[in-house]
Amino acid sequence: MAARYCITTPIYYVNALPHIGTALTTLAADVTARYQSMQGREVFFLTGTDENGTKVKEAALAAGKPPQEFVDSIAGRFSDIWHGMDIQYDDFIRTTEPRHVHAVQEFFKLLQEKGHIYKGLYEGWYDVSSETFYREADLVDGKSPDGNEVRWVQEENYFFRMSGFAEPLLRHIQAHPKFIIPESRKNEVVAFINQGLRDICVSRHNPGWGIPVPGDETQVVYVWFDALINYVAAAGWPAAGWQDRWPADVQWMGKDILTRFHATLWPAMLMGAGLPLPTSLVGHAWMLMGGEKISKSKGNVVAPLDLAAELAERSGCDPKIAVDAVRYYMAATLPFDTDSTFTPDDFDRRYNSDLANDLGNALNRSLAMSHKFTGGKIPGGAVEPDAATAISAAIAAAEKAMTEFRIDHAAEAAWSLVRFLNKYIDTRAPWALAKNQDPSLPAVIRSMLACLRATEGLVHPILPNTSAAIATQLGLEPISLWSQIGKEGSLTEGTKLSEPRPIFPRLELHKPVVSKAERKETKSEKSMATPETLKPAQSTHSAEIHSEIGIDDFAKVQLKVGRVLEAEAIEGSDKLLRLQVMIGPEKRQIVAGIRNNYQPIDLIGRQVIVLTNLKAVKLRGVESQGMLLAATDAEGGAILLQPDQEAPEGTQVR
């Protein structure tokens, strides 16, 4: 019976579809899964979607669909995208499935029985306008720190005794150096726990969507508590046999959800329930777009399948190979400790230099020479020593990388072999050997093919389609086991080689070199972001939610023309400006988050469109009696709307 190896990704929230930033985690998990599978282990690779949470209900409502139907369609699109990227997961769990709901409720009950969950009175001074609770000590003259009225409220909720787990957690982290990876994240987690862990409220008032607390229908389980349990729910827990799929050997995730959730709350929950902890938690860094975090609101989302389709079209490569190219880029530049940046130019460059020039061309020239010099068949004999050394060094480096979860280093290891091959060919110059009828020619050709065969195996976890294409061109069955890589027996003497055909056609690069000074300039002109940066952002896969309203609904909105009289920055805030706006005879104070694009001086005297019948609210302690209408630029900044020509102040906008 083969040793098992369990891998998880987080379950994705269904409010947006994956882009190359979020898909990174799933790709890393897939590469790990394929590698472990090659090692002969029985792999269980779990992913899924998080469908509870009140925002889902709201989004469904906005889309005019029943929540379940809405969620079904999004979950389906997730699995379509994963399939398109050749992600081979073994199970896809959805938090609306009965097996998950059941596990969550059982887990909750178990923790209750063990005394780790208690019902507590959540009480305190509540500031209604800012929806925040304050302690007695926080109040200033009987009001909130912002100066709002507060009232005493009591709410019953369930609490998880996380405070008791700080010591056990620290001990576990100490005793298991590979529990939290990378090191920098581990330090962060330790620092976080040392600050002290507080009991955490694990239920909310039931909004009609979510998992009810067992025995108390008025409450639903807190979404994070709920979500984390998916890992054991998918293993079948609490039914017998869950040990086959839990604990996970590795749980991949982005660094943002490591510290607070996976490295503290989650292990504390498991300890409380008496369940084993995962072996490793890996929190990779982010892939940024043009130096910023990829996010839907900034409009800089790049969908992996769009990127692949576009590449296939531009380069003429096979669509499956284009998917590999995207996988390669993501794997080879996988941000581990520190964030990296995606740019379309960088993607193109890596495609050309690494895939087309290095790997593709090495395969192509090697096959061409085999046909020309040794009759198109794999010669027998031994691989030359330096080639054999290079092969085993690459295998060792790739193995080390994989055990450290450094997917990027694993790619680098494979490429070190490809680079060796290109050097080797030039050094040994088979064309010269052929001319001189040198007897070492067959051994050199065999050595070249051996490098390619080993490369095929090494890149298999990252580039499954490319790997298969290499095997096909070599006329061999694909390598399926890691232990076969580099073995003489994997290169059968006399095998007929296919005609060489470029796997990765080169891309024609138009691209101008952008100097640092030029780039800076572009950046300072906010709305002038470079066109090529924006282009791929127009994702055809984005999960925009459309809903229709009637004219009556619109009539509820009162918009008027106003003129800015005064403007000043609000201290302690990056974005907020305090504006005094004349709307007809009336003067209003409005707070607007537009400072990234507008200085106070730019605004004075300017006409703006104001939403006037919006409930007043305090922002950073300053009351705002309305809202300015603005569009959003590529970087999430505001672009103010203004009448096409001067309009009388107070004019109704329709």
Added chain:
RNA sequence: CGCGGGGUGGAGCAGUCUGGUAGCUCGUCGGGCUCAUAACCCGGAGGUCAAAGGUUCGAAUCCUUUCCCCGCACCCA
């Protein structure tokens, strides 16, 4: 003083824990080869390792201080 990450040739990064000739990929310039997808190979130029001070025989690396960039949090009505 909210928390955290980072500043290394034109670009992207490694090296920092465990001080000892500054390394890799891309770009650039020159040369070579002709098997190959104008691909490949070799060589050169280009760095006061953000700044200052300190420890040391010796600092990118250790200590102190400062400056700058970026996330998160707050906040975008």
